[in-house]
Amino acid sequence: MKKLLALFLALTLCAVFCACSSDSSNGSSSDPSASGEQGGPGGTPPDGAPGGGPGGSDRSSVTYAGSSVIESAATEEGATYASSTADESALLIDTSESVTITDPTVTKTGDSNGGDNCNFYGQNAAVLAKGGATVTITGGTITSDATGANGVFSYGGNGGQNGASGDGTTVILTGTTITTTGSGSGGIMTTGGGVTKAYDLTVTTSGQSSAPIRTDRGGGSVEVTGGTYTSNGLGSPAIYSTADVTVSDATLVSNLSEGVCIEGLNSITLNDCDLTANNTKCNGNATFLDSIMIYQSMSGDAASGTSSFTMTGGTLTSKSGHVFHVTNTSAVITLSGVSITNEDGANVLLSVCGDGWSGASNVATVNAIGQMLSGAILVGSDSTLTLNLSDETSFTGQIHGKITNASGASVSTEVGSVSVTLSGGSTWTLTGDSYVTSFTGDAANVIANGYTLYVNGVALTGTN
Numbered sequence: 001m002k003k004l005l006a007l008f009l010a011l012t013l014c015a016v017f018c019a020c021s022s023d024s025s026n027g028s029s030s031d032p033s034a035s036g037e038q039g040g041p042g043g044t045p046p047d048g049a050p051g052g053g054p055g056g057s058d059r060s061s062v063t064y065a066g067s068s069v070i071e072s073a074a075t076e077e078g079a080t081y082a083s084s085t086a087d088e089s090a091l092l093i094d095t096s097e098s099v100t101i102t103d104p105t106v107t108k109t110g111d112s113n114g115g116d117n118c119n120f121y122g123q124n125a126a127v128l129a130k131g132g133a134t135v136t137i138t139g140g141t142i143t144s145d146a147t148g149a150n151g152v153f154s155y156g157g158n159g160g161q162n163g164a165s166g167d168g169t170t171v172i173l174t175g176t177t178i179t180t181t182g183s184g185s186g187g188i189m190t191t192g193g194g195v196t197k198a199y200d201l202t203v204t205t206s207g208q209s210s211a212p213i214r215t216d217r218g219g220g221s222v223e224v225t226g227g228t229y230t231s232n233g234l235g236s237p238a239i240y241s242t243a244d245v246t247v248s249d250a251t252l253v254s255n256l257s258e259g260v261c262i263e264g265l266n267s268i269t270l271n272d273c274d275l276t277a278n279n280t281k282c283n284g285n286a287t288f289l290d291s292i293m294i295y296q297s298m299s300g301d302a303a304s305g306t307s308s309f310t311m312t313g314g315t316l317t318s319k320s321g322h323v324f325h326v327t328n329t330s331a332v333i334t335l336s337g338v339s340i341t342n343e344d345g346a347n348v349l350l351s352v353c354g355d356g357w358s359g360a361s362n363v364a365t366v367n368a369i370g371q372m373l374s375g376a377i378l379v380g381s382d383s384t385l386t387l388n389l390s391d392e393t394s395f396t397g398q399i400h401g402k403i404t405n406a407s408g409a410s411v412s413t414e415v416g417s418v419s420v421t422l423s424g425g426s427t428w429t430l431t432g433d434s435y436v437t438s439f440t441g442d443a444a445n446v447i448a449n450g451y452t453l454y455v456n457g458v459a460l461t462g463t464n
Contacts, residue, residue, distance in 0.1 A: 062121045064128065066092025073097035079104055081127075086110040087117075089128045096132035096168075104137065108144040111182065118148030118184060120160045120191055120217045125153035132157070132167040137176055144180045150214070151178040151186065151203070156193030160217035162265075162303040166193020174199040183207040186214030187229065190243055194220040201227040208233045211240040217301045219243035219266060224250055235283040237261045237293070238275065241268045242302040248272060256280060259318070261293045264329060265305030271312050278319040285356025287405040289321025296329040298359045307331040317341045321406070322348040323375065326364040327355035336369040349373060353380030353403050353411050368393040376432075378403045380412035386419045389426040398432035398451070422446070
């Protein structure tokens with residue numbers, strides 16, 4: 001992901017060598033290991049659909065400051081933490097010990113132009129935890145109204161290195177209300193190998209590039225149970241993953257952007273969640289509207305590899321665009337018992353094709369287990385799909401390769417490589433002539449409905 005605010009930093013080569021140090025005398029700490037990916041021409045926001053290819057990176061010294069600073073084990077209840085100063089957190093927790101905070105009132109104003117320092121390392125966050133701390137926050141309110149002011153930030157200290165382990169920094173949140181209004185201001189933010197665990201939160205974000213559940217370079221682990229997570233800004237899906245994110249029994253709403261977005265070798269798992277997305281405006285390099293976007297920007301924010309989206313139970317409501325969109329990455333989508341509602345008139349279930357990025361192939365595997373699916377599946381001429389329908393899954397739709405993007409421009413005219421397997425009593429009802437490279441299963445489980453299924457150019461016989 002590219003960062004819109006990163007345009008303010010110079011493009012220089014970076015390396016990561018040193019560990020964090022702290023200065024307790026002035027309530028600030030410096031991270032000389034910080035390095036950041038910078039935006040290329042016309043740089044882009046960190047969430048949603050970043051633009052451009054990889055830019056240069058900047059070796060910088062991130063200076064941390066907090067209006068209130070905790071540097072050892074502590075227990076605080078009913079306290080107020082506030083900051084109106086740029087690049088200063090209202091509460092900075094920098095310790096390897098445990099900190100417990102109950103019913104806090106946290107307010108943060110003061111815009112930052114720190115760009116990647118905010119996005120990767122937590123500068124200017126309302127609450128920043130680092131240094132290996134275990135922070136437990138119960139109840140209370142956390143509010144930020146500033147650029148680059150994430151609500152609660154868990155920074156694992158690995159310097160933003162993809163795949164590197166963190167220092168153990170863990171933030172545990174229960175029953176807290178978090179509201180952010182500025183751009184580049186996620187609700188709960190995890191980077192650098194940090195860990196976040198959230199229970200029954202109410203998180204609302206309104207700025208651009210401000211996902212309620214947000215991760216960035218270096219990733220980490222995020223577990224969310226219960227609560228409501230709502231985004232209102234451009235490029236602000238309810239969840240943005242450059243980490244391993246699991247969400248259960250939660251309500252997820254995106255009122256302008258994708259519902260969820262996964263970049264590169266990362267994952268999102270949803271269990272019994274209600275997800276609603278209304279993506280009505282393309283962001284960054286993206287040329288499609290969609291609800292579940294899986295891609296690789298090649299920015300360096302996420303390692304390349306197979307992305308994973310798994311949803312079990314719950315509901316998925318897609319109000320605009322394609323329900324699923326896979327581009328410039330390899331992705332595995334697994335669905336089981338999900339109630340999917342597609343309110344878009346074009347009724348596209350999945351598109352696998354080129355978009356605004358390059359450098360990798362467009363490859364998707366869809367595993368539908370006891371699932372009802374409907375809508376068109378579009379596979380571009382330079383793309384690959386493996387579709388596995390099992391355990392009495394029913395699919396009503398067609399497969400072809402004639403694809404236009406949100407502006408009406410042609411992206412593909414011929415279908416790519418498509419393999420379909422029907423097993424366990426699964427059925428496919430055609431809604432138009434369909435074209436696949438290979439078909440495995442009983443042809444009698446294909447309901448022709450007046451149309452033809454072509455397998456490697458030959459009409460399949462024996463269909464119902």
